[in-house]
Every structure is written in structure tokens, then in C-alpha cells.
Amino acid sequence: MYTQQSDVTVIGLGKMGAALARAFLRAGHRVTVWNRTANRASSLQQAGAVFEASAGAAIQASPWVVVCVSDATATRAILAAPEVATALAGRTLVQLSSSTPQEARVLDAWVRGQGADFLSGAILAWPSQMGTEQASIVVSGPSAVLRRHESMLRALVGTLEHAGEAVGAACALCAAVLSYMAGHRLGVAHGARICEAEGLKLSDFGETLAAFAPGLGQDSRHMARVIESGRFANPETSLETVGGDIARLVQLSREGNLSDALPRFAAGIFQQALAAGYGAEETAAVFKVLQGVVR
Ligand code: NAP
Numbered sequence: 001m002y003t004q005q006s007d008v009t010v011i012g013l014g015k016m017g018a019a020l021a022r023a024f025l026r027a028g029h030r031v032t033v034w035n036r037t038a039n040r041a042s043s044l045q046q047a048g049a050v051f052e053a054s055a056g057a058a059i060q061a062s063p064w065v066v067v068c069v070s071d072a073t074a075t076r077a078i079l080a081a082p083e084v085a086t087a088l089a090g091r092t093l094v095q096l097s098s099s100t101p102q103e104a105r106v107l108d109a110w111v112r113g114q115g116a117d118f119l120s121g122a123i124l125a126w127p128s129q130m131g132t133e134q135a136s137i138v139v140s141g142p143s144a145v146l147r148r149h150e151s152m153l154r155a156l157v158g159t160l161e162h163a164g165e166a167v168g169a170a171c172a173l174c175a176a177v178l179s180y181m182a183g184h185r186l187g188v189a190h191g192a193r194i195c196e197a198e199g200l201k202l203s204d205f206g207e208t209l210a211a212f213a214p215g216l217g218q219d220s221r222h223m224a225r226v227i228e229s230g231r232f233a234n235p236e237t238s239l240e241t242v243g244g245d246i247a248r249l250v251q252l253s254r255e256g257n258l259s260d261a262l263p264r265f266a267a268g269i270f271q272q273a274l275a276a277g278y279g280a281e282e283t284a285a286v287f288k289v290l291q292g293v294v295r
Helices: 015-026 038-046 055-060 072-079 082-088 101-113 143-154 169-197 202-229 239-255 261-275 283-290
Strands: 008-011 031-034 064-067 092-095 117-124 132-140 157-164
Touching: 008 015, 008 055, 015 031, 015 038, 031 038, 031 055, 055 082, 072 082, 072 101, 092 101, 092 143, 101 117, 101 169, 117 143, 117 169, 132 143, 132 169, 143 157, 157 169, 169 202, 169 239, 169 261, 202 283, 239 261, 239 283, 261 283
Parallel strands: 008 031, 008 064, 064 092, 092 117, 132 157
Antiparallel strands: 117 132
16 A cells, blocks of 8 residues: 555646646645656745655655656656556556557556556646636546546546547547647648738738637537538538639639648548549538548
């Protein structure tokens, strides 16, 4: 059995790890912290956290250990220290470092092999949102383990989603969201180039997008439901219409001497969907191209 000095240990005090530790402190928890670069702990120590000189000693201090470092490789580097494996027994480790589903499965097997419980999570928030209603965390792993620690996780976020017992689920869901974000970020950057070339104020463009955002949420929900049901017929907006919009973006980019890399890439995929005969279907039918139905 361990001697419990803290409620929770946070391993990793980068921007996100430090924000997690601060949120736990604000919620009134006793917090132990460890970071490879010790001086990153100073402000947290001033706020009441206990800093331990080794990861093993920090893990020893609490029944519940949250790891938030750059990635799964960094996590494994920390956990590889011999005293860490011993310290882990009987504890719950929550991996909040961004990982792939496969990395989560491998770490789950290793952690359980040390006699500890494991939850894999993904943070959908910025550090400044941590501990507020705006922050979300998706976790996966055994429901019974989550139930034991749910109140601690709720100190961090407004929304806590259990993606299921399959330990890779949270990372998979987060990867799917990041895939969406990749398109979003490139789209904002390309849109900003269009506005810049036409002398429009970029802050106005930002406001237009923000006003449009709820509609994007509805569209995401609609596309997911269409794909899930496989009902692509009778769309309100056809794939052909959207494909035409994207082809016009290529034209506009060339006319304005802008990079056409993004619209050309998107137009290529829509072209495949049109060539496959999906033009009269829902825009979501582009999924069938990515599924490999059309190569
Ligand atoms: P960060 O500020 O760059 O901090 C990286 C952390 O990882 C530091 O504590 C660093 O320790 C540690 N680290 C890296 N390699 C290590 C190694 N080999 N051994 C030991 N420690 C190592 O990153 P962050 O923003 O806190 O992000 C942490 C995680 O949260 C990432 O997986 C990220 O994807 C995820 N996340 C971040 C955000 C965000 O907006 N920041 C949002 C959602 C999710 P040192 O201080 O010693 O370098």
C-alpha cells in the first residue's frame, strides 16, 4: 500500500500540464507535480503544489496520476525509469498526452502489467480554458475506473465524455476532430489570402466565420448522420453544387495569383466523387471516395 500525500500527481508541466495542475489546485485538491525541467514547477509550488525530484517519487505521492507531456514517446521515456514501474502499482494512470489509438493500447497493456489501472484521454481545449465550462476531455477505458475518478476529472472541464471501454476510442475521436480542424485551419488561412488580395479587413472575415460557426456544427452533425445511415439521396445541397463552388475557388486563386494548393487538392477529391456518379447525392458522399470505393 502507498502513503497518500496528495490527491493527484501531474507529470509534465508544459503549457497544458501546468494548466491541469493549476485547475486541480483551484478546485481545492492536494497536488504533487514533476517535470523533466524542474524550474517549470516554481509558480505551481508557490500556488501550493508539492514538487518531487523524481517521477517515481511523484507517482508514489498520489492514488491518481495524470501524465500530460508532448506525446506517447515522451510518456514512455518517463515511465521507463525502474522506480516508476514499482511506484505505479495500485494507482490509476490517466494519459492526457496526445497519442494514437495504437499507442494508447500499447500503454494500457504496459500499465496494467504493472498492477495499475489506465484511462486514455484527449483534451479538446486550450490551456487557458482548463478548469472552466469551455474545456472538454474525452476519455476511454473501463467505466468502473472512470467512475472512481470522475469527480477529479470534472474539476478540469465543463464536458467530460466517455468514448467507451475500448481504450483507443478517445484518441480515435480526438484524431477525427483534429482531422476536421486541419481542414478548418487551412480553410481560414486560404480565406484570409482571398480577403487580403481583395483588400478586405481580416478581422471582419474572422467575425463572419464566427457568426457562421453554429451552422458548421449543424452541417457536421448532418454529414455524420448521412454517412452513418448510408442515405445519400435527395440532398438539400448536392455534391455537384459544392464541387462547383470548390472548382470556382481554384479559378479565383489562379485569377488572383494566389496559391491554389488547397482548393486544387479539395477539387481533386470532389472530381473523383463526380466521376463516380455521386453528383446528385449529399455532399457527404465524398466519404465514399475516401473509403476507397473509388480510387
Ligand atoms: P509543451 O508546452 O511543449 O510541453 C511539453 C511537455 O512535455 C513539457 O513538460 C516537457 O518537459 C515534456 N517532455 C517532452 N519530451 C519529454 C521527454 N522526453 N521526457 C520528459 N518530458 C518530456 O506542450 P503542451 O502544450 O503542454 O502539450 C502537452 C500535451 O497536451 C500534448 O500532447 C498536446 O498535444 C496536448 N494538448 C495541448 C493543447 C494546447 O493547446 N497546448 C491542447 C490540447 C492538447 P520539459 O519542460 O522538460 O521540456
